[in-house]
Amino acid sequence: MKVSICGVVATSLAWRGTKSTQVYELRRKSRKRSALIGTAIGAGAGAILGAAGSSSCGQGENLFPCGRGFGAAVGAVAGAAVGALTGALLGGGQKKVLIYDGGARK
Numbered sequence: 001m002k003v004s005i006c007g008v009v010a011t012s013l014a015w016r017g018t019k020s021t022q023v024y025e026l027r028r029k030s031r032k033r034s035a036l037i038g039t040a041i042g043a044g045a046g047a048i049l050g051a052a053g054s055s056s057c058g059q060g061e062n063l064f065p066c067g068r069g070f071g072a073a074v075g076a077v078a079g080a081a082v083g084a085l086t087g088a089l090l091g092g093g094q095k096k097v098l099i100y101d102g103g104a105r106k
Contacts, residue, residue: 021102026094034091038083046079047072 054071 021100022098023100024096025099027097029091029093029095031088031091035084035088038085038087038091039080040083042079042081042083042086043076044079046075046077046082048075049079050075 051068051072053075054066054068
Protein backbone atom coordinates (compact mmCIF):
# COMPACT_ATOMS: atom_id res chain seq x y z
CA MET A 1 0.00 0.00 0.00
CA LYS A 2 1.29 3.45 -0.90
CA VAL A 3 0.03 6.77 0.52
CA SER A 4 1.29 10.23 -0.52
CA ILE A 5 0.48 13.41 1.43
CA CYS A 6 2.24 16.78 0.94
CA GLY A 7 5.45 15.32 -0.46
CA VAL A 8 5.69 12.47 2.06
CA VAL A 9 5.19 8.93 0.78
CA ALA A 10 4.41 6.08 3.16
CA THR A 11 4.79 2.53 1.91
CA SER A 12 3.55 -0.50 3.78
CA LEU A 13 4.28 -4.03 2.58
CA ALA A 14 2.88 -7.22 4.08
CA TRP A 15 4.26 -10.56 2.89
CA ARG A 16 3.77 -13.96 4.51
CA GLY A 17 3.17 -12.71 7.99
CA THR A 18 5.86 -10.02 8.06
CA LYS A 19 5.15 -6.33 7.70
CA SER A 20 7.53 -3.56 6.64
CA THR A 21 6.78 0.16 6.77
CA GLN A 22 8.90 2.84 5.14
CA VAL A 23 8.31 6.59 4.95
CA TYR A 24 9.94 8.70 2.24
CA GLU A 25 10.05 12.45 1.73
CA LEU A 26 10.00 13.76 -1.84
CA ARG A 27 12.57 16.54 -2.20
CA ARG A 28 13.26 18.74 -5.19
CA LYS A 29 16.67 18.46 -6.80
CA SER A 30 18.59 21.71 -7.07
CA ARG A 31 18.92 23.04 -10.63
CA LYS A 32 21.61 25.47 -9.43
CA ARG A 33 23.81 22.65 -8.11
CA SER A 34 23.35 20.70 -11.33
CA ALA A 35 24.23 23.80 -13.38
CA LEU A 36 27.41 24.33 -11.33
CA ILE A 37 28.48 20.72 -11.81
CA GLY A 38 27.75 21.01 -15.54
CA THR A 39 29.78 24.22 -15.70
CA ALA A 40 32.80 22.56 -14.11
CA ILE A 41 32.63 19.46 -16.30
CA GLY A 42 32.00 21.52 -19.45
CA ALA A 43 34.87 23.91 -18.73
CA GLY A 44 37.31 21.06 -18.14
CA ALA A 45 36.26 19.15 -21.23
CA GLY A 46 36.22 22.33 -23.34
CA ALA A 47 39.70 23.30 -22.19
CA ILE A 48 41.09 19.87 -23.08
CA LEU A 49 39.39 19.81 -26.48
CA GLY A 50 40.31 23.43 -27.20
CA ALA A 51 43.98 22.85 -26.40
CA ALA A 52 44.09 19.62 -28.38
CA GLY A 53 42.37 21.13 -31.41
CA SER A 54 44.41 24.31 -31.68
CA SER A 55 47.77 24.78 -33.30
CA SER A 56 50.56 27.21 -32.65
CA CYS A 57 51.26 29.98 -35.14
CA GLY A 58 54.04 32.42 -35.80
CA GLN A 59 54.17 36.10 -34.91
CA GLY A 60 51.98 38.38 -37.01
CA GLU A 61 50.29 35.63 -39.03
CA ASN A 62 46.82 36.04 -37.52
CA LEU A 63 44.71 38.94 -36.37
CA PHE A 64 43.67 37.06 -33.22
CA PRO A 65 45.98 35.38 -30.71
CA CYS A 66 46.52 31.70 -31.28
CA GLY A 67 48.16 28.77 -29.62
CA ARG A 68 47.21 26.03 -27.22
CA GLY A 69 46.59 28.41 -24.31
CA PHE A 70 44.19 30.54 -26.29
CA GLY A 71 42.42 27.44 -27.64
CA ALA A 72 42.09 26.08 -24.11
CA ALA A 73 40.62 29.37 -22.86
CA VAL A 74 38.08 29.61 -25.68
CA GLY A 75 37.17 25.93 -25.26
CA ALA A 76 36.75 26.35 -21.51
CA VAL A 77 34.37 29.29 -21.90
CA ALA A 78 32.31 27.56 -24.58
CA GLY A 79 32.27 24.28 -22.68
CA ALA A 80 31.24 26.00 -19.45
CA ALA A 81 28.29 27.64 -21.18
CA VAL A 82 27.12 24.38 -22.74
CA GLY A 83 27.64 22.48 -19.48
CA ALA A 84 25.72 25.04 -17.41
CA LEU A 85 22.79 24.97 -19.80
CA THR A 86 22.74 21.18 -19.93
CA GLY A 87 22.98 20.87 -16.14
CA ALA A 88 20.18 23.35 -15.58
CA LEU A 89 17.88 21.63 -18.07
CA LEU A 90 18.52 18.08 -16.88
CA GLY A 91 19.04 18.78 -13.19
CA GLY A 92 15.47 19.22 -11.95
CA GLY A 93 13.07 16.63 -10.70
CA GLN A 94 12.52 14.95 -7.37
CA LYS A 95 14.36 12.45 -5.25
CA LYS A 96 13.02 10.12 -2.57
CA VAL A 97 14.74 10.38 0.82
CA LEU A 98 14.07 7.64 3.37
CA ILE A 99 13.05 9.26 6.67
CA TYR A 100 11.66 6.19 8.49
CA ASP A 101 12.26 2.47 8.08
CA GLY A 102 10.15 0.27 10.34
CA GLY A 103 11.93 -2.85 9.16
CA ALA A 104 10.39 -6.29 8.87
CA ARG A 105 8.38 -7.42 11.88
CA LYS A 106 5.82 -10.13 12.58
